[in-house]
Amino acid sequence: MQIQTPEWVKHAVFYQIFPDRFAKGQAPTQTRKGIDKGYYPSTLEPWDEPPTPQGYKGGNLWGVIEQLDYIQDLGVTAIYFTPIFQSACNHRYHTHDYYRVDPILGGNEALRVLIDTAHDRNIKVVLDGVFNHASRGLYFFNDILENGPHSPWLNWFKVEDWPLSAYDGSLPANYVGWIGNRALPVFNHDNPEVKEYIMQVGEYWLEFGIDGWRLDVPFEVKTPGFWQEFRDRVKAINPEAYIVGEVWSDCVQWLDGTQFDGVMNYLFTGPTIAFTAGDRVDIDQVKGCDYSAYPAISAVEYGQKMQELLQLYPWEIELTQLNLLDSHDTARVLSIAQGDQASVELATLLLMTFPGAPSIYYGDEVGLPGKLDPDSRRAFPTTEKWDTQVLEYHKKLIAIRNQYSALRTGSYEVLFAEGNIYVFARILGDEEIIVTINSGTEAANVNVSVTQFNSRPSKIVYGSCEFLWQEESTELELNLLPRKGCILVNN
Numbered sequence: 001m002q003i004q005t006p007e008w009v010k011h012a013v014f015y016q017i018f019p020d021r022f023a024k025g026q027a028p029t030q031t032r033k034g035i036d037k038g039y040y041p042s043t044l045e046p047w048d049e050p051p052t053p054q055g056y057k058g059g060n061l062w063g064v065i066e067q068l069d070y071i072q073d074l075g076v077t078a079i080y081f082t083p084i085f086q087s088a089c090n091h092r093y094h095t096h097d098y099y100r101v102d103p104i105l106g107g108n109e110a111l112r113v114l115i116d117t118a119h120d121r122n123i124k125v126v127l128d129g130v131f132n133h134a135s136r137g138l139y140f141f142n143d144i145l146e147n148g149p150h151s152p153w154l155n156w157f158k159v160e161d162w163p164l165s166a167y168d169g170s171l172p173a174n175y176v177g178w179i180g181n182r183a184l185p186v187f188n189h190d191n192p193e194v195k196e197y198i199m200q201v202g203e204y205w206l207e208f209g210i211d212g213w214r215l216d217v218p219f220e221v222k223t224p225g226f227w228q229e230f231r232d233r234v235k236a237i238n239p240e241a242y243i244v245g246e247v248w249s250d251c252v253q254w255l256d257g258t259q260f261d262g263v264m265n266y267l268f269t270g271p272t273i274a275f276t277a278g279d280r281v282d283i284d285q286v287k288g289c290d291y292s293a294y295p296a297i298s299a300v301e302y303g304q305k306m307q308e309l310l311q312l313y314p315w316e317i318e319l320t321q322l323n324l325l326d327s328h329d330t331a332r333v334l335s336i337a338q339g340d341q342a343s344v345e346l347a348t349l350l351l352m353t354f355p356g357a358p359s360i361y362y363g364d365e366v367g368l369p370g371k372l373d374p375d376s377r378r379a380f381p382t383t384e385k386w387d388t389q390v391l392e393y394h395k396k397l398i399a400i401r402n403q404y405s406a407l408r409t410g411s412y413e414v415l416f417a418e419g420n421i422y423v424f425a426r427i428l429g430d431e432e433i434i435v436t437i438n439s440g441t442e443a444a445n446v447n448v449s450v451t452q453f454n455s456r457p458s459k460i461v462y463g464s465c466e467f468l469w470q471e472e473s474t475e476l477e478l479n480l481l482p483r484k485g486c487i488l489v490n491n
Contacts, residue, residue, distance in 0.1 A: 003257035005320040006212070006240045008077075008124065011408050013398050014359035015076040018328050019105055020056055020090045021379045022362050023063030027106060028113075040104060048382070051374045056090050059379070061101070061110035065117055074365060075398030078124040078357070080214055082328055084111065087135065091328070091377070093216065094135035094183055098201045115209040124211035126242055131198045132220040133177070133184040136166050141185050156194050157185045178220070189223040199233050206234055212242030214264075214322075218254070219247050227259040244322050248290035255313045262321040265356060266291040267309050269324055272350050273336060275302040275422070276439055277343035285331035285371055293336060299439070303417035303424075310355065310412055319409055321356035325364070328377055332361065332370040339369070342483040345393055346437055349462070349485040352397040353407055353426060353435045365394040400461055400487060406431035416448045421480065423448050432457055434488040436465055438480040448476045455490040462487040 024047075045055040061084070064071075071079065083092035086100045101111045115125050134141060140153040145166055158176035165171035166182055178184040187194050202213060213234065218227060234241050245251070245260040250267070254260050270291035273281065278296035286293040297305070310318055325333040325347050337343035344364075351358045363370075363380050367387030370376035401407045410428030417423070420440030426433045432453050438444055456469045456476075463486035466479035480486070 003316045005261040009320040012078040012357045014078045020059045025062030025066040047379045061106040080126045083128045096137040126212040129213040130216045133186045206237040215245045218245040265321040265323045271305040276346040277337040285336045299417040299422040303414045323356045324359040335369045352401045436486045457488040457490040
């Protein structure tokens with residue numbers, strides 16, 4: 001079978017937005033009646049105060065629309081939103097209505113304007129599909145709470161006994177909730193009606209104009225053929241739609257070309273942090289998490305892990321993985337590295353030069369810290385609190401990735417890995433690029449054999465280093481500064 005994945009994803013730079021925390025905006029006058037009638041709450045947490053688990057900051061899609069100039073200027077070409085459908089929580093993973101954008105976010109009208117405005121700028125829009133579980137507020141489950149065993153929706157969920165206890169934790173819930181959480185009743189995906197409902201939700205928003213789905217905990221859905229059918233029906237509407245799953249581990253069973261185009265690539269995240277931040281990692285921010293960001297690893301170990309990762313899946317799939325350093329489910333990389341800016345810059349350099357689509361978690365590009373949830377979901381800072389140096393290197397690295405095809409779809413070849421020194425190449429046709437990393441605290445001098453090149457990359461487009469190509473030889477001598485990286489390209 002020939003595997004096909006969306007071409008645009010191979011060239012994309014993603015920006016992950018947690019809508020309640022990114023930006024507040026105003027709807028155009030002609031569409032504000034609904035909001036003015038009380039859909040927008042008057043009681044909100046102050047924007048700049050630390051977030052709480054249940055409080056709302058009031059960010060909305062109108063705010064995102066107003067910030068599209070900023071997003072475009074950053075070099076971003078795709079936005080992934082955490083859930084936006086009507087819900088009773090700030091993160092909106094407790095879905096009330098799969099066909100209605102939360103009124104606090106601006107409703108369906110705001111999404112319509114956002115998609116159209118983003119598409120005018122060649123920016124794609126990917127939504128979060130929470131299809132494993134719903135919420136107590138979803139109509140179908142609420143009917144069961146009201147009517148008990150007489151509800152026509154009984155087989156939509158996994159009811160085990162009576163009476164149901166949806167709110168009193170001192171009593172057994174008597175139904176299956178995701179990881180035992182009674183706020184999140186799990187769908188019965190073996191029920192054909194449930195399956196069809198979810199398929200139609202997926203189709204509806206593709207027809208509305210979104211460019212893909214990020215699937216929340218899709219590994220929890222055990223019904224045979226479920227994701228294969230989802231893919232077939234999504235791709236029938238838009239063959240270039242992106243389907244990316246939230247799977248933190250080895251994903252071979254889902255990345256065979258019949259289900260997902262990629263996953264959130266935490267197998268890249270953990271080793272990259274462990275190599276660049278090393279012993280600076282705050283263990284409390286990563287222990288218990290489903291990715292290996294500690295203990296520190298050497299360049300040899302990092303190179304081995306990256307090569308193993310690139311051999312796990314077909315190349316067509318590797319190019320549409322969603323690579324990331326952090327997300328709403330993790331501490332932010334700056335806080336993981338205990339504020340060490342060099343660790344973050346080195347990790348970002350590796351992110352922007354690895355096969356697959358890089359994803360930036362909103363605020364990382366301006367130096368926003370954040371420990372584990374809810375702290376990692378802080379509001380986007382006002383401009384006077386931006387770290388402009390961090391913003392500038394993000395812009396520069398994104399621009400370089402967007403400029404050189406080899407960094408997007410070229411081969412990945414490790415040239416040197418020893419101690420703290422890691423050197424690799426990205427090669428596509430005549431484009432030959434060398435990336436160097438020195439994660440150590442001392443300068444280093446190394447000789448690298450570059451037999452696979454037809455040219456001698458001699459133009460530094462990022463970072464700084466000293467280099468010398470040996471006369472009539474394939475040897476490259478590198479003098480690398482401590483805690484620095486460099487990108488060399490051929491002319």
